[in-house]
Amino acid sequence: MTSSDRSPESASQRAPGDRPYDPAPGQRYSHLWGYDDTRFEFVDARTVRLTGSRYPLAGAPLPHFLPFVEVLLGVPAGPEQLQESVRPGPLPSPVRNAPFLEALRAAAPELRTEDDDLTRLIHSHGQLSVDEIYRLLGGVAPQRSVDLVAFPQGGDEVHALVRLADEHGVVLIPYGGGTNVSGALSCPPDERRMIVSVDMRQMNRVLEIDRVNGWVVVESGITGKDLEAHLEAEGLTTGHVPDSVEFSTVGGWIATNASGMKRNRYGNIEEVVLDAVLVTPQGEVRTNPVVPRSATGIQAQRLAFGSEGGLGIVVRAVLQVWPLPEVQRYASFVFPDFAAGVRYLQAVQATGVKPASIRLTNNTEFRLGQSLGRAKTGRAALTQTLTNYFLTRVKRFDPERMVACTVVMEGSAAEVQQQARSLFGLLKAQGGLSGGPSNGRRGYAVTFAIAYIRDFLNTIGILGETFETSAPWSRIHAITDAVEAELHRMCAERGVAGRPYLSFRISQSYRAGVCIYFTMGLCARGLDDPVATFHDIEQRMREVVLEQGGSLSHHHGIGKIRQAFLPQVHTEASIDAMRALKRSLDPNDVFGAANHAFGAQDSPEATTRAGGSGPVPGLAAAHPGDEAP
């Protein structure tokens, strides 16, 4: 065990290159989302730009975005609203379980560990916008942080960690890409045992590619991006593309029950992964041999899925791979309104035609996408004007009602052609028009910018969050209408400045329904306790979704922020059964992150906030007003 000799440092005090640990190049050594070289910043009072060169959006000034925000939210969105972030004070000294540390040093002498403040802090949160990121920017550290971060290099070190943690009463919290948005990475505030975050990203090897059987064996800490890069060089892909694919890991996907945008063709994570090895205090959970499908009683290999770090650590997985598609083709369609778009998706679904991805944005999200366009000049500007003229004047599309559908088709040339024929053929019945392939491609590119926008808006006092639900087709409009109405009502009631922002898209469609992915935002300025206000509203939105027949989560998981609603979703018998599983595999609660059914659910209030039931200082104190930078 090599201990870092860096001195503790606070979160906002770091220089480029100052990396307490070493994730993949350019990645994530701050609390914010994504790459550190990629941030939205003001170019001037009315213009922003995405820094770096990683994304298609990056580089050029984006003149339409701030005006869009101001129009939608009805509040100013300029540099004068910038709020300086406050660095959290030094963390309390880490809890140290000396016998555990000594035994660990003996059992795994090469295991790297760190316990400086920044590394501890980074490993004590995920990417919840308000509870985790906004609070940290306001200088509020979580009530309880991890005490040590371990970076195992292989399964032996993980086994040693699990065994010794079990023996010595230590808590382990598995850590993948840190992109979790359910509070799953936060530590229970009352935990008195030593907490060790197990950062799995050093276990990122591709162990085997089996072309005959179409699978790849990987260590679980590999990120989606690294895995796909490795496979692409071999002419292969898993086809699993969650929005977090650049940072999230195979182990995290399994533990959360992830979903990727190309699910139609490649499946959700439970279809992509053939088997996974879960290391628990009672031994490994895995199945022999790896086969495409089996009927051998209750499916043990499924236990890791949705376990949210509560049963053990996924160390290895076998994922299905496919030849890279011969053809990949984008398309986009516009419809006069959201209802027409939904009817279109439903018609596509009924035919059985399955483009790798098909998404429908509501009008607001469509306009958000437009607002991220560059300034157009010359011919491009003319084309844009003509397009707008055609849509709004000739076709009489209402710019404040029209919606867009973006499509990715993959397969052989013949297959893609056949899909395109079906998709285009179904347009007319719903009043749809083609918007061209480049708008399709752009729609997907915007997806990857959303979290960076979130971080940017946080700095000007606009809080945002995404939430998603799985819903039957028949409940879509009831859910979106109710969420929209209740959001406006609550914001008015709570004195939120301007108007709330709400956009949504249908990101997946199934035979039985869809995933609706919401983004909400509101201006925090002037609120007495913006974090608490945001929470009340957010929690109520989840309630509204449930009331209207949506599920608690399509793919983000329960973590801590949705625990209060678990009894509405699962029966008592089911919850007891999950806990019995937990007791069987982890009797001493080594995996004590206390997510979903494994946390206390007695008091709904206690579990509505990541970080648990302790007092949550409002950011208002840290941000007494809208300060100039």
Add this chain to the structure above:
Amino acid sequence: MTSSDRSPESASQRAPGDRPYDPAPGQRYSHLWGYDDTRFEFVDARTVRLTGSRYPLAGAPLPHFLPFVEVLLGVPAGPEQLQESVRPGPLPSPVRNAPFLEALRAAAPELRTEDDDLTRLIHSHGQLSVDEIYRLLGGVAPQRSVDLVAFPQGGDEVHALVRLADEHGVVLIPYGGGTNVSGALSCPPDERRMIVSVDMRQMNRVLEIDRVNGWVVVESGITGKDLEAHLEAEGLTTGHVPDSVEFSTVGGWIATNASGMKRNRYGNIEEVVLDAVLVTPQGEVRTNPVVPRSATGIQAQRLAFGSEGGLGIVVRAVLQVWPLPEVQRYASFVFPDFAAGVRYLQAVQATGVKPASIRLTNNTEFRLGQSLGRAKTGRAALTQTLTNYFLTRVKRFDPERMVACTVVMEGSAAEVQQQARSLFGLLKAQGGLSGGPSNGRRGYAVTFAIAYIRDFLNTIGILGETFETSAPWSRIHAITDAVEAELHRMCAERGVAGRPYLSFRISQSYRAGVCIYFTMGLCARGLDDPVATFHDIEQRMREVVLEQGGSLSHHHGIGKIRQAFLPQVHTEASIDAMRALKRSLDPNDVFGAANHAFGAQDSPEATTRAGGSGPVPGLAAAHPGDEAP
């Protein structure tokens, strides 16, 4: 509770119309497979016929079948081999738990129950060829039979049964179509508590068809055939077609982890079923609301799948439905040998083209299909001769090596056309030729005859059984070669007359591998203990499959006959976790059928036979010789 006033009667002593209970018309009031009006019978010494008019094969004399059996097995297969079946003596008096029965009468006064010997016997077995059917024909009743059969009409009666069984120490064994082939329905021989079989087939209502969301809500006792008939009238289908579809029930499919022949398009049972309600002694396991997909911790709604009657009773399920396909098209292909056929399947899989079903038979199974052809005369005979001439002389296909692939395509006309183009396009590279659509259709029709053939061969002293495995592509030939070699070796060693029969087909193909479905047979005549010999061989076949990298079961499940191998498949931690689940949901072991991880696994020998560890009288005693009828 209305009690039957019929007197006990033995299994083979019954008149037409004499039905101790009332399943669907024409169905199953004997121990044999399927419809009672459908049996293979001798027309003359060299010819058989399938009675009734339910199947395409039925009616006409089949002159090629007996010669085929004689050539393949090298033993005579004529009427002179017919063995008379012996009726089992009266069953021991049923165990009666009087307080339970009294409480049940009070709680569910309308609940129908039966306790005559035939009804008890029928509900004490599934369709294992040797252990269950052949033994019964030989007059050997299971060591332990159920004591009572209950026929609940609705969920309230099931809840009452479960609650009172839990209170009074009674065992419940859920019963669906009785088509189980893993010994799951057999009673643990040492069970001293009262055992009640819960025949779910009166709970067969379609509760709701939701066209918007594409699902149907049904009571779990509905058979596949009834469900599909109901849906077809509405222009819909679940697309779930297991070989047992005529008799097996939705609840049975879930409990076993069933697979249907059109899985490529419609999914296996876990993909077809959106949610199921499992009634356990600790309450219901179900999920709210029903949505296409969710990430809410460990998936409670999956616990029923593969539970094999050990956790509770499935009472209701929501299944995905699809519009009936615009086009259904059959095709068949022939290849020079099995390896070429496998390469073809693999090529199809790699393209992503998914015909609803694609199957490959080995040469023996191909010839079995041919042997079930009618006598051809005139033009048909000429065509047949010309076809044979073309295949064997012009194309130089070896009749003892060539194999057939049968295909069902479904979808829109355009989609099917596109599939056909791909499928035909890939033929040439593997030396394949089209065999025409009618041979494709016929291939599927033969599937439904296999179990009737089994029952017929039993009567002439030829024992057969099917077993299946899920295997990676790379292990197919190793598995089939090893099974074939070991079967021949063991039969020679054990003095089996003639040669063993082995045919197999690839019934499903996945990205990562296939389901291989074997049929084995051997002549029991002259063996000292044919049942024991058959068992030893059968058990060794499973071992060989595992040794060669196949799974323990693709879709038949574990039941009792594969329990001995569970520790090779699942880790100790997994098995402990399954048992913890069981203890949580059913702490008093009400669902005490003792299948898969819920049965004793200490002694492999103890679990190799359905019916458990008690002495198994050889049939040799009951069949001292090959008697004329």
